[in-house]
Amino acid sequence: MPRVALFIPCYVDQLYPSVGMATARLLERLGCEVVFPEDQTCCGQPMANAGFADDAAPLARRYVEVFRSFDHVVCPSGSCTSMVRNHYDGLLPASAGLEKVKRSTFELCEFVVDVLGVKKLDGRYPHKVGLHQSCHGLRELGLGTPSELVAPPGSKVAGLLAGIEGLELVSLTRPDECCGFGGTFAVVEEAVSCLMGRDRIADHVKAGAEIVTGTDVSCLMHMDGLARRRRDPVAFRHVAEILAEATA
Structure with missing residues (x-):
């Protein structure tokens, strides 16, 4: 059973918590053990996109500290996942912890398809x-x-x-x-x-x-x-x- 840490973006946490709950339910149905590290914070994307790298860096460090012990981190957001995988190099010095979280952080559908190997889900949605x-x-x-x-x-x-x-x-x-x-x-x-x-x-x-x-x-x-x-x-x-x- 894969052990998965949920990384929940700010928009989801503050405005759409149902998305986080749906993510957890789906992963559990697919056989994952889902955990939610409560020390997590923002990934730093808003600050980085606005040009405030010095303000984004502490949040990037916090992300690495919170999630580096997990082999799988799943996030219901492509933009936040991309922030970790593609833009933390410009904020933090190279380290084994940084490289590990970059490799282990996945967007939800990406994780389902590429890691769990699920190509088709059994279900019905008539819309x-x-x-x-x-x-x-x-x-x-x-x-x-x-x-x-x-x-x-x-x-x-x-x-x-x-x-x-x-x-x-x-x-x-x-x-x-x-x-x-x-x-x-x-x-x-x-x-x-x-x-x-x-x-x-x-x-x-x-x-x-x-x-x-x-x-x-x-x-x-x-x-x-x-x-x-x-x-x-x-x-x-x-x-x-x-x-x-x-x-x-």
């Missing part, structure tokens, strides 16, 4: 679903194939969803376009961010999606707020919630 492929997971973790690459298309997240009975993945005009959130980008470039988000929502609505899902609560939150203001006929749910509900 039309649109998949939003967030930028960090797609382009920094390789959860899918970006359209700008001349390579066979594929998506680990879409593969898991497509195997669920009754779940229909809708076809989008632009399947991997950014939603416009981008953390501080949504604050400093609010107008552009909102226009990008509305474009993504319109693509999903036109395709007939009842529910939009993805690996990052931040992107889903951004689009959900825009959709509710315009009363667009679509809901937003993290992929962990859909997979946990489908396999219940």
Whole structure:
């Protein structure tokens, strides 16, 4: 039985705790022993993205201290996972602990497919679903194939969803376009961010999606707020919630 430490991002902890609980339930159903280290804090991504490396470094050190004893760390966020794997080198000196946590930290769907070896989940979810492929997971973790690459298309997240009975993945005009959130980008470039988000929502609505899902609560939150203001006929749910509900 794999022993898995949950790393829960700030958005999930503060605003969407149901996503963390769904992640734990799904992993337990797949035979994992799930633990939650209570000393964990933010991964430091907001500070690093804003250019405050000195403020991000203590949080990166804390992450290494908390999680270096675990062989598997699972996070329901592509962007936070990518922060650990791809950007801690610029904040911390090289060490065995740093290298270990980089190797052992996985996004949820990535862990299910690549580590547990699960390609298909037994479950049912009778809805039309649109998949939003967030930028960090797609382009920094390789959860899918970006359209700008001349390579066979594929998506680990879409593969898991497509195997669920009754779940229909809708076809989008632009399947991997950014939603416009981008953390501080949504604050400093609010107008552009909102226009990008509305474009993504319109693509999903036109395709007939009842529910939009993805690996990052931040992107889903951004689009959900825009959709509710315009009363667009679509809901937003993290992929962990859909997979946990489908396999219940």
